[in-house]
Amino acid sequence: MDETSDEQAAVRIAGAVREWDLGATCLAALAVVTDGAAGGDLAATARAVMAAAGLGDVLADPPRMPFSAEQVHGMAASPLLQATALVSGSHADWSAHSDETLIAQGRASASAATLFTTFVLPHFAGFADRLARPGARMLDVGTGVGALAIGYAQAFPQLHVTGLDVMPRVLRLAQAQIEASPVAERVEVRQADVAELADEAAYDLAWIPAPFIPQPAFSNGVARIAAALRPGGMLMIGHGIYEGTELENAIARFKTVGYGGTPLDGESAARLLAAHGLTAIRRIQLPPGAPGLTVGLR
Structure with missing residues (x-):
């Protein structure tokens, strides 16, 4: 490589790092702004970053916020903490992540109920009424x-939610979160592999995120979940989006491998739902940054 090409390569690498650092720093500033304990000069400069990024007015006006401050904090902190795990080599298993990372990811996922009511329910007339009935289960x-x-459980006051996970430490964190919530009587967690789910016709709504579930458990689990739905019940599959730019698609695959999950696109999710007898299958368009979502009814 001659001197000119060395200079060009240095400029390209340095420029890319600078651009990506700006994005990471914006996420860090958003996490600081939504951290109730942050204050002083750090919080003030973080608010200035948000103002310059075009979010200052929304963040300063809680009624305009579609998500809670805690949820936004998780949405900002989670990718940063997960990226730290990737570069430190501790990404192979979710059980290797810190409690802080797991809680941040959880807070980010808590926004899913808002997305469901806003973007999914309008396509399925009467389904909100179903979840509002006594005995509704997810x-x-x-x-x-x-x-x-x-x-x-907070969004639907009659809904009882059962959470499955295979990691005991994560479930201990979950139990503490549930006990501190106002819906503790309607949320339970079980240590179980979804591929071995034995429930039959028990749930009105089910959610499985392909990017977080290893392939064998995911494939077998979808079959078990379909059997566990009540007639007319809904199965939601979260999956990657591989319809963007080359970089966006590569990042989606990279993150899925980092999570130890199952690479899946919308078409494959729809075929999988159909193969297990679900109907009214629909791909739901969610806001940028949210996972792909395909749903079907039993």
Whole structure:
């Protein structure tokens, strides 16, 4: 490589790192702004970053916020903490992540109930009424620290949510989160592999996130979940989005491998739902940054 090409390579690498650092720093500033304990000069400069990034007015006006401050903090902190695990070599197993990382991921996932009510329910007339009936039940696969389960129970006051996970330490964190919530009587967690789920016609709604579930457990689990749905019940599959730019698609695959999960796109999710007898299959368009979502009814 001659001197000119050396200079060009240095400029390209340094420029890319600078651009990506700006994004990471914006996430860090967002986490600081939404951290109730942050104050002083750090909080003030973080608010200035948010103002310059175009979010200052939304963050300063709580009624305009579609998510809680805790949820936004998780949405900002989770990718940073997970990236730290990737570069430190401790990404192979979710059980190797710190409690802080797991809780941040949970807080981010708690926004799922808001996305469900805003973007999914309008496509399925009467389904909100179904979840509002006494005895309504939901299955949350890969529940982690239970934040998504808690979020759904808060959004639907009659809904009982069962969370499954295979990691005992994560479930201990989940139990603590549940006991501290106002919906503790309607949320339970179990240590169980979804591939061995034996429930039959027990749930009105179920969620399984492919990027977080290893392939064998995911494939077998979808079959078991379909059997566990009540007639007319809904199965939601979270999956990657591989319809963007080359970089966006590569990042989606990289993160899925980092999570130890199952690479899956919307078309494959729809075929999987159909193969297990689900109907009214629909791909749901969620806001940028959210996972892909394909749903079907039993």
